[in-house]
Amino acid sequence: MRMYLVPGVLILLTLSSCLTIVQSLVTQDNIITDNRIDGLWIDSDSKSILVQKIMNSKLKPSFTELDRHDYTRDDSVFFTKHYVISFREKILDYSWVAGIVKINDHFYLNLEPDECLRTNGKEAYTFNGQDFLTTSTIAKLEWKNNNSLVLNFLNGDYIKEIVLKGKAQIKHEYDPLFGTFVITASSEELEKFLGKYGNNENLFNGGKIIILTRKI
Numbered sequence: 001m002r003m004y005l006v007p008g009v010l011i012l013l014t015l016s017s018c019l020t021i022v023q024s025l026v027t028q029d030n031i032i033t034d035n036r037i038d039g040l041w042i043d044s045d046s047k048s049i050l051v052q053k054i055m056n057s058k059l060k061p062s063f064t065e066l067d068r069h070d071y072t073r074d075d076s077v078f079f080t081k082h083y084v085i086s087f088r089e090k091i092l093d094y095s096w097v098a099g100i101v102k103i104n105d106h107f108y109l110n111l112e113p114d115e116c117l118r119t120n121g122k123e124a125y126t127f128n129g130q131d132f133l134t135t136s137t138i139a140k141l142e143w144k145n146n147n148s149l150v151l152n153f154l155n156g157d158y159i160k161e162i163v164l165k166g167k168a169q170i171k172h173e174y175d176p177l178f179g180t181f182v183i184t185a186s187s188e189e190l191e192k193f194l195g196k197y198g199n200n201e202n203l204f205n206g207g208k209i210i211i212l213t214r215k216i
Helices: 009-015 060-064 073-080 156-164 187-197
Strands: 039-043 048-053 083-089 092-103 106-117 137-145 148-153 172-175 180-183 209-214
Touching: 060 073, 092 187, 156 172, 156 180
Parallel strands: none
Antiparallel strands: 039 048, 039 209, 048 083, 083 092, 092 106, 106 137, 137 148, 148 209, 172 180
16 A cells, blocks of 8 residues: 655645545646636635736746756646645645636636745755655635635545445545545546536535635
8 A cells, every 4th residue: 555645734634625636637638727716815714815827926937947848838738727826824835736627517626735835935844855646636616706716625535435335436545454545546537537426415515615705
């Protein structure tokens, strides 16, 4: 059984569900953009959350510094369709890279942690050179209007239950000794899973809910 951890996992769970997903839902073929998500938002705890297109964010230098021989024009377009979500929790600054996918009539936000910084700009969590995989978190994105949206994160306990009981099929790894449950499905398989079960409210009921109101 491999170990799947997110750098800064203990704190990054403030935006995460308890479901560990190894692959990203987002691909070059399914990623979309939506200008409604851009801007400064306030959550129900009065926390400011900034959402920017990646080329308007602090991650733009990471893109411009890439070796142009290592990626294609399609890779470049794919990269620029992502968003950066930034917020501060106590004394730590968090950044997530997010991509939007529309499956049937539903919008989904795939989030991957980028960094967790102290006020001095240094990483808050390090693993001394150990190799850990960055995992994804998925939320259904529901627009109330252009200035209000809700993120409904997947209920990991429910998904674990229906998968282990054979009521839903998706590639996973499970260690009953430690109770570790990890979704290992490909991006395409994740898309098919949400296409088939996305209308099942139980997939999200009990998961974390974040309500955002536009500030700017």
